[in-house]
Amino acid sequence: MVKLNKIYTRTGDDGSTGLSDGSRISKDSLRVRAYGDVDEANCAIGLARLHVNNAMLDGMLSRIQNDLFDLGADLATPQPAEGKKDEEWALRIITSQIDRVEQDLDRLNADLEPLNSFCLPGGSAASAHLHLARTVSRRAERNAVALAVAETINPLTVRYLNRISDFFFVAARWTNDMGRADVKWVPGENR
Numbered sequence: 001m002v003k004l005n006k007i008y009t010r011t012g013d014d015g016s017t018g019l020s021d022g023s024r025i026s027k028d029s030l031r032v033r034a035y036g037d038v039d040e041a042n043c044a045i046g047l048a049r050l051h052v053n054n055a056m057l058d059g060m061l062s063r064i065q066n067d068l069f070d071l072g073a074d075l076a077t078p079q080p081a082e083g084k085k086d087e088e089w090a091l092r093i094i095t096s097q098i099d100r101v102e103q104d105l106d107r108l109n110a111d112l113e114p115l116n117s118f119c120l121p122g123g124s125a126a127s128a129h130l131h132l133a134r135t136v137s138r139r140a141e142r143n144a145v146a147l148a149v150a151e152t153i154n155p156l157t158v159r160y161l162n163r164i165s166d167f168f169f170v171a172a173r174w175t176n177d178m179g180r181a182d183v184k185w186v187p188g189e190n191r
Helices: 030-049 055-075 095-109 125-150 155-175
Strands: 016-018 024-026
Touching: 030 055, 030 125, 055 095, 055 155, 095 155, 125 155
Parallel strands: none
Antiparallel strands: 016 024
């Protein structure tokens, strides 16, 4: 359970931050970059939700926001040493969370015609914000992959981030009148 009664502690004034296991690392580390990008993606989703006028999609986005807090906690909790088990309090992304995103993605995608061109971010405010969430989640994924090269992390974090960026692309099209209001890329149009 989280309890925050004092926001500033001054412990990070030296450029370090505490992880969930009590260890301290640089605020410039790959781990902090990865979960910082996850936090930024969550904020982008919050902005998108201000423009979404559909309860089903809003519910999907709300679940992803909650999952992203789980994912941030996962990334902020170093994996146990080989042969050791996670602490009971360790929160990890699990396969059922990825499965649910895939089901939601398939539900939205079923309403869309196949693409015949790449889409430019835009068309509606909701779509533009969902495209922003897509690009931020891709950055989080890249940083999680870099972290996974440097040390052991839960591989499901990378899978989850990959899946939600796909979800945001489909959701962005879905909010654009089921793709009919997508802004299409016209190769070489301004030459």
